[in-house]
Amino acid sequence: MLTKGKTGLVVIDVQGKLSTVVHDSERFVANLVTLIKAAKLLDMPIFWLEQNPEKLGKTVPELQEVLGSVTPISKFSFSACGEPAFVEAVKKTKVKTWLLSGIETHICVYQTTLGLLDLGYEVELVSDCVSSRALSNKVLALEKLARKGAEITCLEMCLFELIGDCRADEFRSALSLIK
Template sequence: MLTKEKTGLIVVDVQGKLATIVDDSERYITNLVKLVKAAKLLELPILWLEQNPEKLGKTVPELTDALASISPITKYTFSGCGEPAFVEAVKKAKVNTWLVSGIETHICVYQTSLELLNMGYMVELVSDCVSSRTVSNKELALAKLARKGAEVTSLEMCLFELIRDCRSDQFKEALSLIK
């Protein structure tokens, strides 16, 4: 079960034209913005990655606005774990579980998640907050990561798991995000 005290969020490479051509991009980006807002509401550590932004472009504006006050970590390897600043930030966050979101599920999300698992972290892929250009590549990556020990969750599922109690101070505001 996810807990606020032990969980963080990673946002992987939601940039440029690619972010607009992944499967169901509008719904995906909307869900991801909700996830980031919920993570901020719950005061989870948030790490934000950008793959080679000089070539691929910056993170989409809707998400950049939601991530305000957080600086992106630039990377050139497909896995975020190939970037020392990211690995340092992961360790500094002092959580044991990472919600992972972003694009593309079968490349950068997959490789980052696999290396986090290999480092001993628990990984939960937020299924409606990851995407690829094709559904088949997304499904393949989710299935392969699940076989390797990652869990698959959804925006609503992880949010209610983290909140736990309808009497929580954050419940009403979180509920307004997903309605």
């Protein structure tokens, strides 16, 4: 069960043209906007990654807007855990479980998940906030990562797990995000 205060969010490589050609791109980006807003509402640590931004382009404007003051971490390895600045930042938090989102599920999200699991973290992939160009690649990656110890969740499931109670201060604001 996800716990507020011990859960963080990682947003991986939602950049340039690639973000427009992944499966169901409009819904994927809209869900990711909602997830980021929810993470901010719950005061969760957020890490934002960009793969070789000089070549692949910047993060899509919709996400840049909601990420606001969060500073992106550039990376060149497919796994964010290959970037020392990311690993150092992750270790400085009190987070036990990382929600992973972004693209592509079968490449950078996949390898980052394995890296975080190797570092001893729990990982939950937000299934409606990850995507790949081919749906079959996304499905394969989620199935394989589940066998390797990652959990699979969805936007609403993780949000309501983190809130836990309809009397929580954040409940009404969170509810407005998903309606």
